[in-house]
């Protein structure tokens with residue numbers, strides 16, 4: 611796939627923090643409508659890579675494009691409003707009601723019916739009207755993650771970045787919220803980049819998986835290929851340790 615036709619593309623991306631090299635030369639293309647998972651242990655560079663696509667991280671070297679256009683071209687705010695984002699821990703504004711949180715991007719985009727869009731997004735993630743005036747701190751973990759997902763999807767973006775969106779949930783709640791995500795993706799067809807340290811989650815939700823280690827992508831493959839033909843060494847060991855090796 612050419613960079614121009616990819617929804618998301620990174621080429622030769624390097625990012626350093628002092629002596630730490632968070633990204634050591636990453637190439638990644640995500641085709642429109644596909645879901646790619648970034649997996650790897652803590653500190654492997656997943657979040658840093660994800661955040662280059664909405665320009666919360668600027669690379670030291672390399673090129674990042676979104677919809678075929680360098681991320682540096684649009685104003686950063688315009689770029690960010692055009693992309694759904696679920697940050698780690700949900701990122702809800704604590705002093706805003708649920709409805710106000712979800713209406714944020716539609717309002718920033720000056721869409722006339724921001725609140726109606728927010729209500730519809732909440733409905734789609736299974737939260738009824740009685741959630742509108744509640745506060746983030748009063749929500750359960752699963753409800754909070756649903757609100758974060760609704761917020762990312764409210765303006766119907768064609769690209770969504772998700773950073774551990776189902777982290778810190780019990781297994782049952784996790785699989786509920788995962789199902790909401792999968793249903794929304796099937797319905798709306800957005801491109802997704804999903805950071806997770808959970809290989810099972812990546813296998814269940816993504817069209818393909820990029821395994822990161824020390825700022826590099828070691829292998830990028832469809833789940834079934836990764837399972838049957840993992841790169842020898844680290845990737846094979848990671849699958850063994852997660853108990854998912856074929």
Ligand SMILES: Nc1ncnc2c1ncn2[C@@H]1O[C@H](COP(=O)(O)OP(=O)(O)OP(=O)(O)O)[C@@H](O)[C@H]1O
Pocket residue numbers: 627630631632650651652653654655656657658659807
């Ligand atoms: N703002 C920053 N300042 C200094 N170092 C940073 C910063 N952001 C990331 N790093 C370092 O870059 C490396 C990659 O971090 P990153 O958060 O991308 O990893 P990760 O794979 O997402 O980890 P986790 O799963 O724990 O979130 C780590 O060594 C981290 O300490």
